[in-house]
Amino acid sequence: MTLREVGFYLRGRVNSGVARLVNRGRAAPVLSLSLDDLLRSPHPSLLDYVRLLEGRPNHERQAIVASYLTVRGLPFQRYPYGTLEGSGENFVVDVGAGEQTLILIGHHDAVPGSPGANDDGSAVAILLTLADRLMCEPPKRIRVRLLFTGGEEIGYLGARCYVKTADLKGVMGVLSLELCGIGDSLAVWDAIPPLDGAPLLRAFEKTLERLGYRRDETYHIVGRIPFFGSDHRAFVALGIPAFGLTVVPQARAEELRQFIFSPLRNVFRQLVKRPPPFDTYHTSGDRSETLEPSALERTTAALFALAHSL
Numbered sequence: 001m002t003l004r005e006v007g008f009y010l011r012g013r014v015n016s017g018v019a020r021l022v023n024r025g026r027a028a029p030v031l032s033l034s035l036d037d038l039l040r041s042p043h044p045s046l047l048d049y050v051r052l053l054e055g056r057p058n059h060e061r062q063a064i065v066a067s068y069l070t071v072r073g074l075p076f077q078r079y080p081y082g083t084l085e086g087s088g089e090n091f092v093v094d095v096g097a098g099e100q101t102l103i104l105i106g107h108h109d110a111v112p113g114s115p116g117a118n119d120d121g122s123a124v125a126i127l128l129t130l131a132d133r134l135m136c137e138p139p140k141r142i143r144v145r146l147l148f149t150g151g152e153e154i155g156y157l158g159a160r161c162y163v164k165t166a167d168l169k170g171v172m173g174v175l176s177l178e179l180c181g182i183g184d185s186l187a188v189w190d191a192i193p194p195l196d197g198a199p200l201l202r203a204f205e206k207t208l209e210r211l212g213y214r215r216d217e218t219y220h221i222v223g224r225i226p227f228f229g230s231d232h233r234a235f236v237a238l239g240i241p242a243f244g245l246t247v248v249p250q251a252r253a254e255e256l257r258q259f260i261f262s263p264l265r266n267v268f269r270q271l272v273k274r275p276p277p278f279d280t281y282h283t284s285g286d287r288s289e290t291l292e293p294s295a296l297e298r299t300t301a302a303l304f305a306l307a308h309s310l
């Protein structure tokens with residue numbers, strides 16, 4: 001294990017430990033949606049996909065993603081992993097046949113005691129919906145790889161194991177979706193030199209502007225975020241342009257900026273009043289009722305457009 005990996009591991013343990021402590025005895029019951037009910041619905045909404053995972057223990061969240069892909073006949077590969085830190089499975093769905101690959105990630109695990117609706121059921125919902133939409137209308141020039149990881153909350157374990165065994169030739173970039181269910185403004189983060197010059201970022205900017213977003217108003221490209229992280233960091237370690245993608249409420253942008261970039265507030269982030277979407281982050285309040293369908297829809301639409309613009 002490298003020093004960097006020890007860092008990831010420790011961060012994960014602190015994350016889970018704090019969540020376990022804060023959420024102890026506070027979990028109100030959550031009614032998850034069964035896979036049968038989802039499949040019976042003629043037009044399942046993105047929120048229905050979130051409810052498929054919501055409130056379930058991690059082994060069920062993982063299993064239900066695999067069951068969904070199997071039942072829907074979406075071809076996927078399994079990447080099981082097992083180390084001293086933990087074990088689980090990542091799932092990969094490839095769409096399109098170009099030489100370059102865009103990887104989009106959502107993690108299926110959640111921290112203890114949290115229903116895990118926004119973190120990261122929102123991402124899984126978006127990617128499962130994208131899988132369907134892209135299968136109907138595949139990207140013409142690139143391959144899109146939808147990567148459903150496990151163990152993100154224990155130091156990006158699934159992603160770290162994935163990058164060790166997967167063939168990453170031709171990967172042009174990675175976006176890891178985190179908290180994409182609340183707000184009206186898209187934020188791409190960890191855009192730091194030299195990766196901030198990546199063609200993927202330029203293409204995403206162009207796509208968003210074409211969809212009517214405006215830089216620093218309705219979309220933001222920001223640098224390294226202290227304390228928060230996501231699976232893309234396992235790819236950054238290999239020099240691959242990889243970023244986080246989150247939806248935030250524009251009206252709370254200034255409050256968010258202060259919260260995210262103030263190290264002292266971060267240290268006590270479980271105690272201070274946090275602006276959305278961080279008010280429910282890693283808590284028992286991370287439930288589907290708090291999500292905004294429009295946030296899920298706008299992320300799905302933006303990523304679909306990006307896949308077709310590259």
Ligand SMILES: [Zn+2]
Nearest residue numbers: 119120152178
């Ligand atoms: Zn997360």
